Amino acid sequence: VAAAMHRAVAEYGAGSGGSRNIGGTHAHYAALESSLAEWHGKEAALVFPTGYGSNDATLQCLLRLLPDPIVLSDELNHASIINGICSTKAERRVFRHNDVDHLEEILAGQPLDRPKIVVFESVYSMDGDVAPIERIVKVAHEYNALTFL
Known part of the structure; x- marks a missing residue:
């Protein structure tokens, strides 16, 4: 070595x-x-040097490609995620930390055909909490929302 x-x-x-x-x-x-x-099996790939840059740039690009998206963001998401979301004109709503019922309440108030992205972390980098991934994905799917993890 x-x-x-x-x-x-x-x-x-x-x-x-x-x-x-x-x-x-x-x-x-x-x-x-x-x-x-x-x-x-893709045309190209892009490697980011940091997780911060990856979250920030990917969310900015994704949210600018979707027509009139709404982002549902966990209240304890990392600053890189928040910055990526806030750098766009996308409507954003924050749901209580790991509160799937609150997330569902917000999703239920959105048109089924509107682009929606639920943004959360698997293990929250600032405090180590673990997200209820299966429940979040299930609820997102029921309301025709993408997940960004």
Whole structure:
């Protein structure tokens, strides 16, 4: 492992790094993305350097693609999720933490054909709570809503 590390440092250098838009990209990112796209049978793939960037960018893109979406967000979602949602014009409603009954109450008030996304975490990064994933997914499905986990 140490020898491989030394070879990598000699070939690519070492440093604190940064995002790809600051430090650029290199062949390893491109190879990984190509491999992931092929594995999933997709045209392309994109790897994010951080979970924050992944949540933020994915939600912004998704919510801008859907016509008049409403987002239902758990009140204890991470800042990266909240930022991604708030960076769009999508209507948003917050449901009480892990409260599936409250989530269902909000969903029931929405037209079935309106795009809806329920956004929550599996294990909440700030306090370690575990979401009732099966119940949330079941309720979301009943009201024709996507889930973002």
